[in-house]
Amino acid sequence: MPQVLKINDLQQTFERGTVNENHVLRGIDLELEAGDFVTIIGSNGAGKSTLLNSIAGTLPVTQGQIILNDEDVTKQSVTKRAKKISRVFQDPKMGTAVRLTVEENLALAMKRGQRRGFAPGVKPRDRQFFKEQLATLNLNLENRLESEVGLLSGGQRQAITLLMATLKRPDLILLDEHTAALDPKTSITVMDLTEKLISEQHLTAFMVTHNMEDAIRYGNRLIMLHQGKVALNLKGDEKHDLTVTKLMDLFQQQAGSQLEDDALLLA
């Protein structure tokens, strides 16, 4: 499988040189192959969002390199990277424009990477395409093309955000606790949809989650961040056969300390 992402010695230090200096990422080395779906866990403040922010470019890195499809993007602007990397956040309000309709939001997503005009015009041909895509979500959204997104439920919005993030196939998709704000039933719907979109389009993905069961159930790889480093990097059978107990044991062997279940599960 071709390599999609390579991270070399990524370090992130906040408030350098002050009493509040915080060395959050302390040398992360990671390689992702095409189609890898990596779940990321770690206790509060472990640096999960910081890792995604560094990859997306919203944070300049203190040290290290980020290579995406053989291109060094470490110093590239967020806008330039957004053509290749899409992101879904925890808050359903972040991914969509509330005052625009469902089809206008999708039309904007189709223009990712192009210069956007002011009017999010929707061509009849695209409308048909959006309808087909929305129908695959099984949320009856294909009949809500002209509804303002702000009127939809959190789960429906998160489903649309996912569709928008994958409409123009990204090289990498970053999911930052994207189901954490949803009720348990909706969360399962959105997770199933996530898995379907990732596998159908053979996407390469990172998914941060506080839900250990989800981290174990989904994806082909699992990474645990601890004290600014990758404490566990599980793939293949190790990932496939994982249970919460095995995960805790592995962590204990690796870190030499006991993992508090709560430290991972509590947001």
Ligand SMILES: Nc1ncnc2c1ncn2[C@@H]1O[C@H](COP(=O)(O)OP(=O)(O)OP(=O)(O)O)[C@@H](O)[C@H]1O
């Ligand atoms: N822009 C910033 N400036 C200063 N400190 C920051 C910044 N972003 C994050 N931090 C600090 O870096 C540490 C790691 O934060 P981060 O949000 O990456 O953790 P996380 O693993 O995603 O945690 P959580 O599970 O609580 O979301 C925290 O101590 C946080 O306060």
